[in-house]
Amino acid sequence: MRILVVGGGGREHALAWALSRSGRHRLMSAPGNPGIASVARLFPVAATDVEGLVDLALEKSIDLVVVGPEAPLVAGLADALRSSGVSCFGPGRDAARLEGSKWFAKEIMDSAGVPTAEGKVFTDTASAMDYIGKDPADFVIKADGLAAGKGVFLPEDIQEARSILAGFFGGDFGNSGLRVVVERRLSGREVSILAVCSGMDCVILPPSRDHKRLGTGDTGPNTGGMGAVCPPPELKDDFAGLARERIVLPVLNELHSRGLDYRGVLYAGLMVTDEGPKVLEFNVRFGDPETQAVMPMLGSDLAELCIAAAEGERLPARCLGRDGACTCVVMASGGYPAAYGKGYPISGLDDVEDVLVFHAGTAENGERLVTAGGRVLGVVGCADDLGSSVEKVYGQVGKIDFEGCYYRTDIGG
DSSP: OEEEEEEOSHHHHHHHHHHHTTSOSEEEEEEOOTTGGGTSEEOOOOTTOHHHHHHHHHHTTOSEEEEOSSHHHHTTHHHHHHHTTOEEESOOTTTTHHHHOHHHHHHHHHHHTOOBOOEEEESSHHHHHHHHTTOGGGEEEEESSOOTTOOEEOOOSHHHHHHHHHHHHTTTTGGGGSSEEEEEOOOSEEEEEEEEEETTEEEEOOOBEEOOEEETTTEEEEOSOSEEEESOTTOOTTHHHHHIIIIIHHHHHHHHHTTOOOEEEEEEEEEEETTEEEEEEEESSOOTTHHHHHGGGBOSOHHHHHHHHHTTOOOOSSOOBOSSEEEEEEEEOTTTTSOOOOOOBOBOGGGOOSOEEEESSEEEETTEEEEOSSEEEEEEEEESSHHHHHHHHHHHHTTOBOTTOBOOSOTTO
16 A cells, blocks of 8 residues: 555654554655654655645555644544545544544543543633632643643642633633633543544554653653553453443444544543543544554554554454563653753664664754754663563663753653
8 A cells, every 4th residue: 555644753653663564555754754764755745734635645646644643633634635535544523523622522421421530611710710619639621622732730729720721711722722621630540542443343452551741750741741651561451342342432433423434543541540441531643652652562454454444444353462561761852841942963873772763853954863842752662571661761762862851760660
């Protein structure tokens, strides 16, 4: 097949790498990045340029488009491609509202009987604070719209809650934060589920766990993700099946009842509570950095799964996994997730051994590789067990350097 991967981050590098493993497909990417260039031909078309991507897919006779980021899906890229006769792995605009509006996702879950936290939606600070009351630490405050993984806050006191809400309603997140979802904070361990979906059918990829907080010991602000492991060590063997039956299939059936045919990956961020798994959020694309840890553990042919889902065909009953575990450590720019510098030379990539390095925010300046994003690289170690994969990745990540580089030292702990 001729496959076009849309996007240019670490998630897309991991997807392109996985799609290339069989050696049977010709890969292209738009816009891609220097890492993706090692397995795919790059084209300078932005991931948000719907018309340009459709034109590129038609010009290059693309058989399958795999969309990485959420923004083009919410903008209707999948609809435009399908209308032009191009198979797309990604949901249409209406179904993409599962990520484009957290309150829409809550409504779908309520209708489908899917367990999630109690919450309400607000458009002003006073009403939200009345709901929060005197115990802000019992709540989570979220932007209703897209916020690049940075629109979730865990206030610890009333002053902090007011400040967070003032930022949302003051335009810190643009239109995405003008509606805010406030919900009860759940306790437990987080697990990420990636489900490849074909209408009302789905298959679950190996579960993973993301580390969202910036600092070692789960401190500091939430980020897009500072690392991930696959699989979480304490999960029971039937967890994927449980998530499929209780969470993913009910949501797909509810969407179908509303005339929405979901074809793509559905990401379910779960909290494993004493009462069982409950949904924290849905994304309509592969998780980042979970994808970097999951793809090496995938035993099935990713391209075959994606084309079957894109064309609405039956999926296999289960996904083939590999034995062992993977740990991904994200190397970030100093200052991330706030302001950070760019253009710093990256050294040491030729020195690492027996790990995968996925490019998340890199660029080429002449013959030099330089930083170009908040999250710069994802370094992945795979081994027979989680402890060994952690040891492997941390034995190599320190060999890579760029000005202001930062990474957590406790991923997998």
